[in-house]
Amino acid sequence: MVKQARAVRTRRAVLEAAAHVIGSRGYQAATMAEIIQRAGVTKGAVYFHFTSKDALARAVITEQVDPFLPQTSASRLQDAIDFTHRVALALRSDPLLQAGTRIAVETTFSEEPLLPYQAWTDIITSLFTEARANGELLAAVVPERAAEFFVAAYMGVQLFSCAATNRADLPNRVTTLWKHTLPGLASPGALSHLDPQGRRVQIVV
Amino acid sequence: MVKQARAVRTRRAVLEAAAHVIGSRGYQAATMAEIIQRAGVTKGAVYFHFTSKDALARAVITEQVDPFLPQTSASRLQDAIDFTHRVALALRSDPLLQAGTRIAVETTFSEEPLLPYQAWTDIITSLFTEARANGELLAAVVPERAAEFFVAAYMGVQLFSCAATNRADLPNRVTTLWKHTLPGLASPGALSHLDPQGRRVQIVV
Numbered sequence: 439m440v441k442q443a444r445a446v447r448t449r450r451a452v453l454e455a456a457a458h459v460i461g462s463r464g465y466q467a468a469t470m471a472e473i474i475q476r477a478g479v480t481k482g483a484v485y486f487h488f489t490s491k492d493a494l495a496r497a498v499i500t501e502q503v504d505p506f507l508p509q510t511s512a513s514r515l516q517d518a519i520d521f522t523h524r525v526a527l528a529l530r531s532d533p534l535l536q537a538g539t540r541i542a543v544e545t546t547f548s549e550e551p552l553l554p555y556q557a558w559t560d561i562i563t564s565l566f567t568e569a570r571a572n573g574e575l576l577a578a579v580v581p582e583r584a585a586e587f588f589v590a591a592y593m594g595v596q597l598f599s600c601a602a603t604n605r606a607d608l609p610n611r612v613t614t615l616w617k618h619t620l621p622g623l624a625s626p627g628a629l630s631h632l633d634p635q636g637r638r639v640q641i642v643v
Numbered sequence: 644m645v646k647q648a649r650a651v652r653t654r655r656a657v658l659e660a661a662a663h664v665i666g667s668r669g670y671q672a673a674t675m676a677e678i679i680q681r682a683g684v685t686k687g688a689v690y691f692h693f694t695s696k697d698a699l700a701r702a703v704i705t706e707q708v709d710p711f712l713p714q715t716s717a718s719r720l721q722d723a724i725d726f727t728h729r730v731a732l733a734l735r736s737d738p739l740l741q742a743g744t745r746i747a748v749e750t751t752f753s754e755e756p757l758l759p760y761q762a763w764t765d766i767i768t769s770l771f772t773e774a775r776a777n778g779e780l781l782a783a784v785v786p787e788r789a790a791e792f793f794v795a796a797y798m799g800v801q802l803f804s805c806a807a808t809n810r811a812d813l814p815n816r817v818t819t820l821w822k823h824t825l826p827g828l829a830s831p832g833a834l835s836h837l838d839p840q841g842r843r844v845q846i847v848v
Binding site: 464466467542543544545551552555578583584586587588589590591592593594595597598599600601602611614615617618619620621622623 | 672756793794795796803804805819820823824825
């Protein structure tokens with residue numbers, strides 16, 4: 439048991455070290471040597487958990503999403519808004535999220551170039567699909583296509599914010615993103631009840 | 644005169660070589676040696692025109708915008724739509740535009756990180772400002788902020804399209820971008836006259 443707990447801690451330390459190095463240098467420029475040094479563990483321990491930089495990047499992409507399951511309230515569009523605001527706040531300090539954006543813009547997986555976007559697109563697609571069932575979406579909106587558009591636009595907004603203020607203004611820019619996209623997404627009845635700034639506290643209406 | 648024409652051609656060859664190398668490898672990974680080799684000119688000729696990689700990146704950013712002045716018709720929002728579609732078509736093959744996106748996402752100019760976005764934001768801001776004077780914008784829209792949002796979203800959409808299809812589907816994704824953002828930008832009277840696919844031929848209404 440003690441051994442297993444230590445293995446979990448080591449794996450996490452390596453993953454976070456990889457995220458730090460990729461997040462600051464980019465995926466191409468990151469080296470296993472630097473990741474090993476930053477993790478403060480042996481080379482053998484690193485390769486026990488991750489056989490390559492590619493395997494590390496896949497783990498970063500998969501596990502970055504885990505802490506961010508959307509909440510469930512009466513409005514699935516509001517849940518989507520709140521979800522993107524929680525991610526925006528976390529993007530300012532979470533090394534896995536920051537590394538995920540570098541992996542996405544460098545098109546790291548040439549065989550599956552959309553992999554870094556996939557989990558986010560899936561979450562937004564399912565929120566929009568449930569919003570459709572709720573009567574919250576405009577008739578012309580196609581949930582899958584709207585979700586791909588939204589995730590792409592969000593990526594651009596966080597890149598711009600990263601350049602402008604190192605993401606300090608990202609929450610405001612995410613609010614602006616929703617202000618500009620909700621009129622093309624939400625049915626008139628839903629629109630007036632939505633808060634593009636996100637709800638600070640979860641309220642189940 | 645002959646000498647001057649040759650200097651102009653050499654400068655252009657160097658600029659396009661730099662754009663090719665930066666566009667395929669990224670700005671950080673691009674080297675002056677590779678740019679010089681690709682341009683097929685002497686090292687002295689390159690340094691006569693551009694003293695550093697930084698100077699080359701600045702020239703790429705400044706000169707990429709030159710061929711894309713928006714047209715002027717009765718609808719400034721339609722002019723903005725058409726403008727972004729012309730850029731989308733060109734992005735599929737124009738090395739300067741492709742290099743410009745790499746320079747932007749790598750935050751190449753640490754002192755002026757928004758420089759790669761600036762010319763685009765200025766053009767969209769002035770189109771939205773004139774659209775406001777035309778009565779085409781919703782009352783709540785702030786042209787500068789809307790333009791920054793739009794340019795950021797456009798960057799994300801082109802990155803996503805680059806990953807998905809090497810930009811083959813970019814025109815469709817730009818249409819989707821406008822379909823999703825026009826309802827939050829255009830006044831009801833203007834909205835019904837706008838074509839988010841862009842006009843193939845310039846029509847002055």
